[in-house]
Amino acid sequence: MKQKMITLDDETSKLAANKINFSQWVRDKLRSERNKSELDSEMKIDQFNRIGTTVNMSSAELLYHLEQRSDAEITALVSILRGSLNL
Numbered sequence: 001m002k003q004k005m006i007t008l009d010d011e012t013s014k015l016a017a018n019k020i021n022f023s024q025w026v027r028d029k030l031r032s033e034r035n036k037s038e039l040d041s042e043m044k045i046d047q048f049n050r051i052g053t054t055v056n057m058s059s060a061e062l063l064y065h066l067e068q069r070s071d072a073e074i075t076a077l078v079s080i081l082r083g084s085l086n087l
Contacts, residue, residue, distance in 0.1 A: 006026075008016055019025045048059040055062060066074065 016022045051062065052058045057065075066077070069077070
């Protein structure tokens with residue numbers, strides 16, 4: 001097992017002292033952060049797939065077509081989307 005040192009201030013040192021197994025707690029927090037990141041990535045992939053299915057083109061193709069538009073056209077499209085979503 002590898003070791004990594006961290007520095008705590010007075011407040012965080014007191015909080016760490018309240019943990020029964022501080023090292024395990026840190027490991028759990030790091031894994032939780034990793035898992036959240038992976039879940040976010042999976043959700044984004046699901047969203048991209050849904051968009052592609054809905055508009056019958058890949059997200060990359062949709063983005064390509066959007067990038068070919070002028071700033072005014074993009075602003076108008078975003079305005080339409082916001083209006084339809086009541087944003």
